[in-house]
Amino acid sequence: MSSLHLEYEVEGNNFVSAGQATEKVKFCLKGMGINPADIRRIAIAMYEAEINMVIHANGGKALVDIFVDKIVVKLVDTGPGIADIDKAMTPGFSTATDSIRDLGFGAGMGLHNMKKYTDEMYVESTVGVGTTITLVVNFS
Amino acid sequence: MTVKTLAHKLNAKELNLADPNREVERIYAGDLLSHVMGNAPSNCVWFTVMTNVNICAVATLTDCSVIVVCEGCIPDQLTLERAKTQGINILSTVLTISEAIVRVHNAG
Numbered sequence: 001m002s003s004l005h006l007e008y009e010v011e012g013n014n015f016v017s018a019g020q021a022t023e024k025v026k027f028c029l030k031g032m033g034i035n036p037a038d039i040r041r042i043a044i045a046m047y048e049a050e051i052n053m054v055i056h057a058n059g060g061k062a063l064v065d066i067f068v069d070k071i072v073v074k075l076v077d078t079g080p081g082i083a084d085i086d087k088a089m090t091p092g093f094s095t096a097t098d099s100i101r102d103l104g105f106g107a108g109m110g111l112h113n114m115k116k117y118t119d120e121m122y123v124e125s126t127v128g129v130g131t132t133i134t135l136v137v138n139f140s
Numbered sequence: 141m142t143v144k145t146l147a148h149k150l151n152a153k154e155l156n157l158a159d160p161n162r163e164v165e166r167i168y169a170g171d172l173l174s175h176v177m178g179n180a181p182s183n184c185v186w187f188t189v190m191t192n193v194n195i196c197a198v199a200t201l202t203d204c205s206v207i208v209v210c211e212g213c214i215p216d217q218l219t220l221e222r223a224k225t226q227g228i229n230i231l232s233t234v235l236t237i238s239e240a241i242v243r244v245h246n247a248g
């Protein structure tokens with residue numbers, strides 16, 4: 001049973017609007033009185049995934065389900081996909097260009113952070129079709 | 141110490157002081173945003189030379205007390221506007237990151 005379902009469009013290659021979906025979810029969780037430490041974890045993980053869609057996948061959608069005991073966030077894109085998921089998950093691996101690095105991204109730490117801050121994380125990806133990242137944080 | 145005190149110690153330009161009495165409990169320095177998000181503790185002073193608008197998102201997400209942009213770098217207008225609307229403390233100093241850290245550390 002889902003108590004609250006939210007959906008956001010994330011625009012590709014727009015670094016000014018990037019992070020807005022995460023911002024709105026964070027605001028919502030605050031209003032619901034969720035533990036700040038849990039909000040911090042899901043917000044950082046979701047921001048990393050949102051930024052990845054902006055940088056690597058020309059945008060996508062964020063689908064959010066907030067339950068009584070947890071939040072599930074799906075970031076769905078129809079970008080180029082990830083050929084080798086294990087390699088992509090390795091800290092330091094990045095295909096970001098120099099101009100992306102100038103913005104402060106491209107350390108190759110995003111997927112690692114998502115794993116670190118969530119209770120469950122799933123990466124599904126098919127080259128040429130797209131990528132879906134699922135992030136779950138249980139409320140303490 | 142408070143953000144206001146920190147600003148004095150660093151001779152910093154107060155670009156946006158949304159909450160000058162906020163306490164600074166830890167020190168963190170870094171420019172690559174995913175490293176910052178992975179490691180910066182809450183209520184820290186974050187030293188960086190990054191100036192684009194994404195530093196506001198990262199400051200909010202990590203719940204740092206204040207961003208200090210070092211080496212005389214000045215954030216662009218969009219970043220300053222975002223800092224205002226999001227209530228983010230942001231300072232600028234001509235000190236290098238290591239000079240700034242030493243000063244804050246010595247000040248306790």
Ligand SMILES: Nc1ncnc2c1ncn2[C@@H]1O[C@H](COP(=O)(O)OP(=O)(O)OP(=O)(O)O)[C@@H](O)[C@H]1O
Pocket residue numbers: 048052053055056057077079080081082088089093094095096104105106107108109110111112131174175
């Ligand atoms: N949604 C996506 N679509 C296509 N490729 C992706 C996607 N997300 C990640 N990748 C690939 O996985 C690599 C690693 O991603 P990760 O988020 O860990 O690092 P990064 O985005 O390159 O840098 P950072 O997140 O540290 O700023 C990326 O460089 C990219 O090649």
Ligand SMILES: [Mg+2]
Pocket residue numbers: 048051052106109110111174
């Ligand atoms: Mg990334």
